[in-house]
Amino acid sequence: KAGVTQTPRYLIKTRGQQVTLSCSPISGHRSVSWYQQTPGQGLQFLFEYFSETQRNKGNFPGRFSGRQFSNSRSEMNVSTLELGDSALYLCASSLEPFRGNTIYFGEGSWLTVV
Amino acid sequence: SQQGEEDPQALSIQEGENATMNCSYKTSINNLQWYRQNSGRGLVHLILIRSNEREKHSGRLRVTLDTSKKSSSLLITASRAADTASYFCATDGIQGAQKLVFGQGTRLTINP
Numbered sequence: 001k002a003g004v005t006q007t008p009r010y011l012i013k014t015r016g017q018q019v020t021l022s023c024s025p026i027s028g029h030r031s032v033s034w035y036q037q038t039p040g041q042g043l044q045f046l047f048e049y050f051s052e053t054q055r056n057k058g059n060f061p062g063r064f065s066g067r068q069f070s071n072s073r074s075e076m077n078v079s080t081l082e083l084g085d086s087a088l089y090l091c092a093s094s095l096e097p098f099r100g101n102t103i104y105f106g107e108g109s110w111l112t113v114v
Numbered sequence: 115s116q117q118g119e120e121d122p123q124a125l126s127i128q129e130g131e132n133a134t135m136n137c138s139y140k141t142s143i144n145n146l147q148w149y150r151q152n153s154g155r156g157l158v159h160l161i162l163i164r165s166n167e168r169e170k171h172s173g174r175l176r177v178t179l180d181t182s183k184k185s186s187s188l189l190i191t192a193s194r195a196a197d198t199a200s201y202f203c204a205t206d207g208i209q210g211a212q213k214l215v216f217g218q219g220t221r222l223t224i225n226p
Contacts, residue, residue: 004156033213043202043216056213090156092214100145100164103204103214105157 002027004093004106012112018079021109025072025093032074033103034066037088046089049074050097081113120203120217128225133190135220137203138183144206146179147214148188151200160188160201193224 005024013019025032033056034046045058049068066076072093078085088108094101121136137146145164149157161177163170163186170177176189190197200221204214 006156035214035216042218043204043214045213045215048213058213088154092157100162102159102162103147104159105149107156110154 004091004104006089006091006106006109008109009107010110010112012114013081015081015083015113017081018077019081019111020075020077021089021091021111023074023076023091023093023106025074025091026104029093029095029104030072031094031097031101032068032072033092033094034074034076035090035092035105036060037090037108038086043090046076048097055097078111083113086111086113120201120220122220123218124221124223126223126225127193129193129195131193133193133197133222133224135188135201135222137186137188137217139186139203139205139215139217140184141205143181146177146186147204148175148177148186149202149204151202151219153199157202190222193222195224195226198222198224 007022031050033048035043037043047066048056052068063079068074088110090105090108092103092105094103119138127133143165147162148160151157161172163177163179174191179186200219202216202219204216
């Protein structure tokens with residue numbers, strides 16, 4: 001079955017703009033989480049969604065937001081982009097947010113802010 | 115902030131040799147997962163080991179977990195050039211949900 005699908009794979013934005021990234025989880029998976037990966041900070045948790053509800057949020061400013069739809073697909077949005085937002089954004093999915101489930105990642109969306 | 119720390123940060127070995135990477139973490143966990151990342155790509159799940167397990171195998175991979183020392187190790191036997199990648203351990207706290215905390219990773223290079 002298909003893995004976690006993220007779109008777009010690459011994008012370039014200008015400072016001050018906003019961006020929306022999309023994630024389709026593995027079929028049947030209801031939990032979606034997002035991570036930011038940068039050379040300096042490594043992999044950092046952004047937020048987690050289950051049943052269209054945000055369950056956990058990482059230590060990121062309010063410019064970072066997300067949502068989950070009834071079909072479990074998720075989007076994240078970053079407004080007023082800054083140069084430091086340039087990163088690989090990874091989406092992950094699992095069956096449900098209960099302990100012990102394997103978490104699978106997509107290929108990521110490479111965001112460059114210029 | 116990162117909970118896990120991988121050791122070494124970089125490892126270079128000859129093809130056919132075994133590679134061992136270590137991971138330490140700070141708080142109690144429910145389970146620990148190892149991932150591989152090829153340059154510029156997403157994370158590939160390798161193994162999940164639960165807090166009540168001590169060892170787990172998958173093909174050429176062997177993972178151990180010592181909760182008393184808050185550490186885990188990943189052994190790749192008979193390494194191949196295709197194993198060249200970064201390897202990350204990720205933990206989820208017992209009190210948390212599906213929120214993984216990653217280490218900085220070990221960059222493994224297999225020389226032909």
